[in-house]
Amino acid sequence: MEYLISEEKIAKIRTYRSQRVWDLMKEHDLDFLYLWDYGNTRYAFDIMPRFHPESDGALMGYLISKEGVVSVLLSDSFVEHHPYQPGGLYDPAKPGAVWTPDSVVRSSGSESYMRSVPTRWARLTAEAINANGPGAKRIGFDGILDLGAFQALQKLTPGVEYVGMGFDMAKTRMIKSAEELELMEASCEVHNRVLWKGMSEVEPGWVDFQLASRMAQLFALEPSVEQHCLNITYSYEPGGAMGMIWSPIGRVYKEGEVISSDCGIMTFGSATTDYGRTRILGETTTKIRDAYNWNILNCHELLTKIKPGMKISAMVEMFIDAHEKRGMPLVMLGHGLGTNMDEMPQMNPADKQEYDAVLEENMVLCIEPTCVVFDDTHGPQLLWFEDQWVVEKDGLRRMAPLSYFDIDDKDLATMK
Known part of the structure; x- marks a missing residue:
């Protein structure tokens, strides 16, 4: 401990x-x-x-x-x-x-x-x-x-x-103290080190169960982790919830496909993390690569416009509009985080929630824009990633920033 x-x-x-x-x-x-x-x-x-x-x-x-x-x-x-x-x-x-x-x-x-x-x-x-x-x-x-x-x-x-x-x-629980934010950011640093290591090891031929097992093993070795409580390997499935399968199902990873790992931990002191990354295995089609890049770059561009005082629904509508124009409808966007990995505020359009929270300083958000690209060569691929952000006086700041596979940090609008 x-x-x-x-x-x-x-x-x-x-x-x-x-x-x-x-x-x-x-x-x-x-x-x-x-x-x-x-x-x-x-x-x-x-x-x-x-x-x-x-x-x-x-x-x-x-x-x-x-x-x-x-x-x-x-x-x-x-x-x-x-x-x-x-x-x-x-x-x-x-x-x-x-x-x-x-x-x-x-x-x-x-x-x-x-x-x-x-x-x-x-x-x-x-x-x-x-x-x-x-x-x-x-x-x-x-x-x-x-x-x-x-x-x-x-x-x-x-x-x-x-x-x-x-x-x-x-x-x-939505508003955090300075010490809570410090603990959450330190927890993200542990999480992201493990996440990057595990995702980097995957090769074509792995099965999604292997990725989930490897993540569980790596987190279990961390002395600050009280519990590893989320281990998801998304894949597209028309009959699944929101068009996706969340847990491992025996999917064999192939060259050119998109893989995902969505993990969460609780560290001692009662802080949770919820970070995740998507990675393209090897060479892929231009369509998948462009869609992958757009989903990440568009998210960071939109997040430069988010300020305290905005309603959650206004932020959600910005993402919905951008995804509709791109032709890749938004599947989900995110949620709050604290002593649970998924808590208020919930990110939904105004007509789908009773409490449309106003963004306040010291809120922590998990933002995970999710969409699907339909490719003739590799079939439908789920595009997703997740970062934790804290609301500050001038806007959002990413907690313990973690790079993206095949994206240069200097190209992110929030890093300029």
């Missing part, structure tokens, strides 16, 4: 994040806030609650009182084999945090077990509420673990108004 920035700065990140969560509770006049969502628990407490979002998590959630007292609900197996210790992984009072831990660790069962005994989680949550603030009137939830369990909790807490807080938590 290794932090990429000093532990003093890690503590400042915890202070910044936990204080923003506490301020949100006060803003919404909450007596308690229950956090279970993967990104939110990482944000508020700097913990890894489950090995993967789809796995059966050991952590059932944190219940925060308006005084900042935090009750922890864990699974039986965690309590039995990993006794709670102050200063440990699941301790809400890590250096820098504003939280005070409850003296009781409540064993509520794992997620799958809870569904067979939903009243147990409800009873223990109600017990924590009564112990740290009897008479509560408003309790925020960032998500419902199980509808039956939640309904059981409602019966045990009559008179309480439950408030959905997932959307507000997502908005809170």
Whole structure:
């Protein structure tokens, strides 16, 4: 385990994040806030609650009182084999945090077990509420673990108004502190070194599984990486989601084709990365080469025009228009990033989102313009790449800039 920035700065990140969560509770006049969502628990407490979002998590959630007292609900197996210790992984009072831990660790069962005994989680949550603030009137939830369990909790807490807080938590996480940005950029540097090495090794004849396996191996050797949690090798497929297959399928890479690697990691201190590169293997047709170059150069040209104060939808429309004129419609554009690899703001046209975020300083964006070129020799090829950008006073700045295969950096509008 290794932090990429000093532990003093890690503590400042915890202070910044936990204080923003506490301020949100006060803003919404909450007596308690229950956090279970993967990104939110990482944000508020700097913990890894489950090995993967789809796995059966050991952590059932944190219940925060308006005084900042935090009750922890864990699974039986965690309590039995990993006794709670102050200063440990699941301790809400890590250096820098504003939280005070409850003296009781409540064993509520794992997620799958809870569904067979939903009243147990409800009873223990109600017990924590009564112990740290009897008479509560408003309790925020960032998500419902199980509808039956939640309904059981409602019966045990009559008179309480439950408030959905997932959307507000997502908005809170969009603005980063200086230390968060430093950690994210340092994480990108690790990511990009590994990404470039792995992509450079691929040769015609490789199978997409080999590329994914190589990336996993390289990231596993990095001491700062808490988890390697995204490993995609895009390929065009008319029947796939958005016309593409995301995961390895046994595709054999051939000379002249376009290959992709979209990876994400989480580093210690709760920062994520989402960088990716496309590469043409060997010689290809002029049509593919021109389309590949245009997608990258056009993106950088458009990004010189993006400024704080613009709405996300305005940026999206710029890309849609450019791709329509080129005859290569935009498939996807990007998203925000923080303690999750894919979070707000989401990059969609105005008519496809309820919250059209305004770009603010210290937001971090993953921009990944994706399109398809149809070639007579090599067939349809998916064109894609991804970079992380931070919104600054005068525009966007690329975090830990990584070169592109077969593109000279001096030709990029954002580098001039």
